Amino acid sequence: xxxxxxxxxDIFMPFKLLILFKKTKAFINWPxxxxxxxxxxxxxxxxxxxxxxxxxxxxxxxxxxxxxQNQADPQEKVFVHFDKNYYNPGETIWFKAYLFExxxxxxxxxxxxxxxxxxxxxxxxxxxxxxxxxxxxxxxQLPDSFTKSIxxxxxxxxxxxxxxxxxxxVKPLRIIQNKKxxxxxxxxxxxxxxxxxxxxxxxxxxxxxAFIAKGAxxxxxxxxxxxxxxxxxxIVSFVSLHDGMGSFAITPETGQQYTAVWKDEKxxxxxxxxxKARETGLALTVATVEGAKRYSLQRQADAPxxxxxxxxxxxxxxxxxxxxxxxxxxxxxxxxxxxxxxxPSGTLAITVFDKNMxxxxxxxxFVNNNNFEFDADAWISDLNIGKxxxxxxxxxxxxxxxxxxxxxxxxxxxxxxxxxxxxxxTRMLFTGELRGKINKPYYYFFSTSDSAAYHLDLVMLTHGxxxxxxxxxxxxxxxxxxxxxxxxLTLNGKVIGSGSVFEPGLTLNGFMRTMDSxxxxxxxxxxxxxxxxxxxxxxxxxxxxxxxxxxxQKAFEPSMLSINNGLLEGNQAPNLAGGAIKAMPxxxxxxxxANNLKNNQxxxxxxxxxxxxxxxxxxxxxxxxxxxxxxxMDEKYASGLFGGGDAKSFDLVNDPTANSSFSIFQYLQGKxxxxxxxxxxxxxxxxxxxxxxxxxxNEMQSDVSQIQSLNMQDIAYVKVxxxxxxxxxxxxxxxxxxxYTKKGGDANTPGDSxxxxxxxxxxxxxxQFYSPDYASSTTDVLYEDLRKTLYWNPFIILEKNKKRFKFxxxxxxxxxxxxxxxxxxxxxxxxxxxxxxxxx
Numbered sequence: 149x150x151x152x153x154x155x156x157x158d159i160f161m162p163f164k165l166l167i168l169f170k171k172t173k174a175f176i177n178w179p180x181x182x183x184x185x186x187x188x189x190x191x192x193x194x195x196x197x198x199x200x201x202x203x204x205x206x207x208x209x210x211x212x213x214x215x216x217q218n219q220a221d222p223q224e225k226v227f228v229h230f231d232k233n234y235y236n237p238g239e240t241i242w243f244k245a246y247l248f249e250x251x252x253x254x255x256x257x258x259x260x261x262x263x264x265x266x267x268x269x270x271x272x273x274x275x276x277x278x279x280x281x282x283x284x285x286x287x288x289q290l291p292d293s294f295t296k297s298i299x300x301x302x303x304x305x306x307x308x309x310x311x312x313x314x315x316x317x318v319k320p321l322r323i324i325q326n327k328k329x330x331x332x333x334x335x336x337x338x339x340x341x342x343x344x345x346x347x348x349x350x351x352x353x354x355x356x357x358a359f360i361a362k363g364a365x366x367x368x369x370x371x372x373x374x375x376x377x378x379x380x381x382x383i384v385s386f387v388s389l390h391d392g393m394g395s396f397a398i399t400p401e402t403g404q405q406y407t408a409v410w411k412d413e414k415x416x417x418x419x420x421x422x423x424k425a426r427e428t429g430l431a432l433t434v435a436t437v438e439g440a441k442r443y444s445l446q447r448q449a450d451a452p453x454x455x456x457x458x459x460x461x462x463x464x465x466x467x468x469x470x471x472x473x474x475x476x477x478x479x480x481x482x483x484x485x486x487x488x489x490x491x492p493s494g495t496l497a498i499t500v501f502d503k504n505m506x507x508x509x510x511x512x513x514f515v516n517n518n519n520f521e522f523d524a525d526a527w528i529s530d531l532n533i534g535k536x537x538x539x540x541x542x543x544x545x546x547x548x549x550x551x552x553x554x555x556x557x558x559x560x561x562x563x564x565x566x567x568x569x570x571x572x573x574t575r576m577l578f579t580g581e582l583r584g585k586i587n588k589p590y591y592y593f594f595s596t597s598d599s600a601a602y603h604l605d606l607v608m609l610t611h612g613x614x615x616x617x618x619x620x621x622x623x624x625x626x627x628x629x630x631x632x633x634x635x636x637l638t639l640n641g642k643v644i645g646s647g648s649v650f651e652p653g654l655t656l657n658g659f660m661r662t663m664d665s666x667x668x669x670x671x672x673x674x675x676x677x678x679x680x681x682x683x684x685x686x687x688x689x690x691x692x693x694x695x696x697x698x699x700x701q702k703a704f705e706p707s708m709l710s711i712n713n714g715l716l717e718g719n720q721a722p723n724l725a726g727g728a729i730k731a732m733p734x735x736x737x738x739x740x741x742a743n744n745l746k747n748n749q750x751x752x753x754x755x756x757x758x759x760x761x762x763x764x765x766x767x768x769x770x771x772x773x774x775x776x777x778x779x780x781m782d783e784k785y786a787s788g789l790f791g792g793g794d795a796k797s798f799d800l801v802n803d804p805t806a807n808s809s810f811s812i813f814q815y816l817q818g819k820x821x822x823x824x825x826x827x828x829x830x831x832x833x834x835x836x837x838x839x840x841x842x843x844x845x846n847e848m849q850s851d852v853s854q855i856q857s858l859n860m861q862d863i864a865y866v867k868v869x870x871x872x873x874x875x876x877x878x879x880x881x882x883x884x885x886x887x888y889t890k891k892g893g894d895a896n897t898p899g900d901s902x903x904x905x906x907x908x909x910x911x912x913x914x915x916q917f918y919s920p921d922y923a924s925s926t927t928d929v930l931y932e933d934l935r936k937t938l939y940w941n942p943f944i945i946l947e948k949n950k951k952r953f954k955f956x957x958x959x960x961x962x963x964x965x966x967x968x969x970x971x972x973x974x975x976x977x978x979x980x981x982x983x984x985x986x987x988x
Contacts (some may be wrong), residue, residue, distance in 0.1 A: 154665040190744060210461065211468050213621050218466045220626035222249045223614060224257065226317040229971045231940045232555040232733060233565045234322040236748035238755065241321070242917065244285045244554035244942035245277075245303050246969075248576050250465040251494050251520075252977040253282035254305075258636045259715060260284035272299065274718050275912040278636055278686055279305075281552045281788070285942035287915050290323065292752055298733055306633040306716065312614055314583060317575075320733035324744045335362040338412050340371060340592055342422045342503060343610055345395075345434030346500075346509035351402045351421075353431040353446050357422075358609035361392040361412070365732040366585040368392030373410025375422065377401070384873045386410075387484060390599070392589050393606040400425035430455055431963070432500055432509035436601065439489035441513055446481040457503040462486055464496045467654035493520040495581045497613070507618050512582075512608040516593075516601070520577060522547060522978040526555055526970040531688050533988050534966045536922045536933060538955045543970065548948035553972030553980070556941040557957065560965035560985045562744055566734040568594060571981045572971045578604075583612035585731055590981075609809040634714030637685040639670075639693075641711025643678040645702075650674050656704065658695040658903050662687045662910070665891025666785070666846040667862075669854065670695070675795050683714065686848055687910040687974075694903035706904045713909055744936075747962075751934040758931055765919065775800045781865045785888040789943065790847050794873040796820050796865040801894050807860050812887060815860070820868050823883070832856060837871045839882025846888055854886060866889040872949035917941070933960040942970075964988075 205211055224247060231242040245262070247254035257279050264273040277284040288301070303317040325612035340361040349355035363369040366392035375383045375398060383406065386396040400406065408424040423554045431446040447455050456477045462470030470486050488496065493516050500509040523546035530540035543553050570579055579589050588759050592604040618857075620626070634640070643650070656672040671694060672680040693711075696704045735741065775783075778797045786792070798819070800806040809815035813827040813834070823841070828834045834841050845858075869877065869884040917940045920928040941955040946953060970982040 159272050164834055171223070180628070185339070193454045210471070212470060213467065213624060214616075216624060217616065217621055220615075221311040221904075222254075222256075223311060223315075223466060224254055224305055225315065225576060225580035226251050226260075226303045226305065226308065227572045227580070227971075228262075228301065228303050228317060228319060229554045229572065229942075230301075230319070230321070231937045232558055232563045233569075234324055234736065234744070235289055235290060236324050236455075236744060236751075237294040238748070239290055239936075240915070241288040241290065241301070242285075242556075242937065242940045242942070243301070243315075244283060246552075246971070246973055247279060247282045247284075247305065248575075248580075248973075248977065251492055251576065252465070253973050253975070254279070254512055255282065257305045257307060258631075258633065260286075261716060262286060262288075264288045265302060266296050267298045267300070269300075271718070277911055278713050280943070281550070281945070283552045283943070284553075285554070286912055289915070294323060295325070297323050298483075299323060306631045309631045309716075310627070310629040312687060315580065318731070320731050322733040322735045324736075324741055324748065326745065326899060329375065338363040338369045338371075338418070340408065340410060340420050342408065342420070344423070344436070345769060346430070346511050348429050348509070349398070349400055350429040350431055350448065351425045351427055352401050352448055353429075354397055354399045355425075355431060355607075356395055356433050357398050357632060359386065359393065359408075360394040360606075360610040361388060361410075363412070368587050370413040370751050371410050373788070374404050375407055375408050377421055378405045388492070390603040390606060393603070393610050395606065395609065402427065409782050428452065428455075430458075430500060430502075430508045432511055434498060434511050434513050436513070436605070437485070440485040440487050441498070441515075442483060443497070443511075444481065444483045445500065445509075447476055447479060451476075451480075454503040454506075455508065455509045458502040458508075459505065460486075460498065461501070462496055462498050464491055464494050469496070471573060488515045489517065491515050491517065492723065493517050493577060495578050495608075495613070497615075498547070499616075499618075501618075505618075505622060508847065510615070512611075512613050514578060514604050514606075514608055514787065520573065520979055522549070522551070522974045522976075522980055524553070524970065524972070524982065525549065525705070526968055526978040526982055527984075528966065528968070528986055529988065531966075531986060533959060533966075534922075535959065535961050536929075537959050538923070538956060539966075540954070541968075542951040543944055543946070543947045543955070545951050545974070547974070548951075549975040550945065550947040550972040551972055551980075553944040553946065553953075553970060554942045555944060555955070556937065556938065556967075556968045556969045558935045558969075559938070559963040559968040560987075561961070561963070562740065562747060562936050563967055563982075564736050564740050565967075567591075569734065571983075573979050574974070576979060578607075581613055582607070583614075586611065605706070618945045625929060635683040636714075637687065638681065638683040638714030639672065639685065639711055639908070640681050640683075640714050641679075641709055643674055643708055644710065645678065645708055649676050650678055651699075652676070653698075654702075655698040656680060656695045656709070657698055658693060660687075660693050660711045660908075662691045662846075663689040663913075664787075667889050667891065668846050668848060669857075673987060680709070680711070684849070685910075689910055689913040691908050691910060693904065693906040693908055696903050704904045706906050709904075709906055711906060711908065715911075747934055747936065750932070754932050761930075771942065782867070784892070785865045786867060786886070787847065789877050790844070790867065790886050791943070793867075795868060795870075796868040796909065798868075800860070800863050800865060801890070806863070809860055811856055812858060812860065813856065816868070816885070820870075822870065823868065834882070834885075836882045839871060841868075841883040841885045842877075842882065844877075844886040847886065850887075858887070858889070862889045863892045864888050869976070919957050936963060937964065938963065 151286055199867055203357050227246045229244045235241055260277045260279050262275045263271055273288050276285040277286045292584050301319045308316050338361055340359055343358045345356040361369040361371040370388050373388040374385040377383055384396050384398050386394055388394045408420045408422060411417050421879060422482045433444045435442045438811055458474040460474060461468060469491055474482055496513050496515050498511045501505055502508050526543045528541040532539055543555060569588040569591050573593060574589040579586050592600050654674040656674060658670055660668045660670050672682055674680055777799045781799045782797060806815060813825050813832040817825045817827055824835045824837055843855050865888040867886045871881055871883045944953050965985055965987040968984050972980050
């Protein structure tokens with residue numbers, strides 16, 4: 149550390165006088181020495197206090213400025229869990245997305261977008277989905293006749309479009325076709341890049357020069373060589389240590405130009421110029437020691453004044469975690485420790501500023517305190533690999549925090565992943581922070597080798613990252629946000645009528661009917677300029693709005709209302725299609741690819757036969773266990789998080805006593821243990837275990853007044869979730885009451901003829917994952933079962949009172965080994981990635 153000095157002089161002066169007296173054998177005046185010590189110690193304390201206050205105030209300023217930047221650009225990251233690693237024509241690409249801000253789960257974003265593009269960037273399909281507990285799920289359907297061998301899935305949110313679009317999630321996927329359709333990788337000349345630690349190398353100062361060599365498809369290339377100066381003199385030799393990466397020490401001389409002469413793994417020789425060294429600057433090196441990062445700073449002897457007073461900061465998870473003032477006025481170099489043992493694991497950016505707060509050196513490093521995971525597991529407790537045999541399994545979490553998980557089970561012989569590929573852990577901790585392809589990223593966490601941490605540091609030295617624009621930070625400026633996030637689906641529009649001003653209190657009233665025939669009451673206030681808005685809606689596919697003005701003297705025509713759902717329109721950012729779509733997808737070995745192709749050809753024949761035989765299925769007698777009316781109603785009305793579950797259900801369509809109740813609250817009185825309802829008066833009250841149940845109408849959050857106004861003849865089905873089983877459904881700890889109005893054959897035909905009808909699109913239609921039930925089905929047994937994905941569940945929600953989830957699935961006709969992949973996050977933003985292969 150630099151010598152400690154104050155405005156009062158050298159704080160070690162009394163000690164120096166004491167040493168001088170001893171050396172010269174002079175008489176020691178102890179009272180004077182003691183007085184000087186007391187005086188200087190007081191100054192030390194005062195100076196240290198001033199120093200700490202100054203640093204604290206500056207830290208507060210940087211914290212505030214960073215908070216402004218982070219609010220404008222939360223640097224959101226997305227990881228997508230796919231059910232498989234590659235696909236075939238005619239198959240469904242199932243996926244689940246997880247959203248993070250830094251190392252925390254994203255809690256503000258409401259809408260998720262995913263695109264399917266071909267190798268030319270042409271949009272093939274687009275999906276939208278609501279974000280629930282930092283997750284969203286959907287699917288892409290590949291046609292039977294699909295001929296492309298590569299597709300790209302791009303996943304993003306509005307904050308990602310408003311930020312650095314280079315970090316939008318892009319995943320290339322191989323579509324296994326016949327050999328003629330496979331994309332051939334043309335030979336590529338390997339290239340090498342040299343990157344000085346800290347960003348620049350400075351003449352006269354020793355530098356740790358990192359390098360990375362890559363070839364075709366951005367894959368690493370082993371290399372070795374030497375660096376020579378302009379006179380041909382060999383300065384230093386080098387050799388790659390891991391995945392084409394390595395480093396060497398070199399001190400550049402003024403006026404020299406350096407060139408690397410190197411050979412690739414095939415022995416072919418190349419020549420590459422090193423970047424030119426700067427004449428003035430600062431050298432930064434970082435090393436990992438026990439519980440800290442040890443950073444060293446060195447300046448030139450004739451360095452300008454602005455390089456003699458430095459500020460060093462550390463940023464992790466978009467938060468300032470370290471700040472120090474460094475005085476290099478009396479020395480040329482300094483070393484200090486940055487404590488990291490109490491930090492969360494993640495990517496740490498170290499930035500050095502000069503006296504004028506201009507960044508002069510910057511370095512990424514990784515902090516791994518092994519505190520990024522939570523304890524969870526998935527297994528098959530009753531394993532049976534026989535043809536169409538039943539398998540039972542469980543998912544379990546150890547702690548009490550709510551967890552959002554996704555689980556896929558596939559044929560392990562036909563679904564073979566790339567080694568140490570990107571997953572939710574690597575994406576959220578470091579691949580989502582770095583630029584450029586990283587080969588086998590999970591190696592750096594899964595490997596127990598002592599060298600894995602050093603190899604990870606080479607990754608940090610050789611890849612770009614999402615940097616702050618410090619000029620904008622200190623100026624308090626933020627980037628514009630051209631894309632606006634809506635609160636889920638938002639009815640946002642404008643009424644165009646005779647005249648431009650509408651009277652106060654005017655509303656558009658009616659109801660919205662979705663594709664599943666569910667109806668919801670709608671009231672849209674119309675402001676003086678004709679603007680209407682209503683947010684927080686959730687529905688899929690499309691809906692019809694049946695509307696009329698509250699003023700009966702005004703006639704409403706659908707052509708008067710221009711309205712949208714608040715989501716981004718398709719292909720909002722076509723500039724993102726080209727640059728990101730260049731990486732090649734993982735491809736299995738030739739034998740696995742051939743088996744996939746054979747399996748797919750047989751499966752397409754089965755699908756063709758099923759289609760051809762469809763008209764004959766009416767003659768097949770189907771025998772199955774009869775479902776109760778309540779079970780039928782649950783399948784018909786409840787969906788997503790509201791489907792199934794531990795709930796008390798009421799079928800009002802088949803309950804002759806239902807219409808004798810004045811309201812649904814009166815109907816439910818005394819029917820659910822623990823639920824207290826006072827239905828007397830105009831405003832019913834409820835309580836359950838000290839909380840108030842949350843009300844949902846057709847799976848959209850509602851309130852007491854709206855539910856109270858429902859006609860009992862319009863209500864078809866009610867589900868009451870107790871406080872311990874509400875799961876991810878938004879509740880306040882008092883349980884959930886979900887009410888469904890009649891639809892389909894149950895619905896009363898409303899008088900629609902007097903209402904204007906407006907069409908509206910919602911989130912992308914949901915497709916349910918199909919898994920045959922061989923215990924009851926008589927249709928599935930007629931055809932060969934060649935499914936590769938045997939089980940897929942994108943929303944497994946576990947919490948304090950529900951730590952286990954049980955599932956079951958039937959095997960196909962061919963699989964003998966199962967691949968289990970469990971991924972997810974919990975309420976603290978910690979992660980889980982479990983991957984295993986099981987067999988008898």
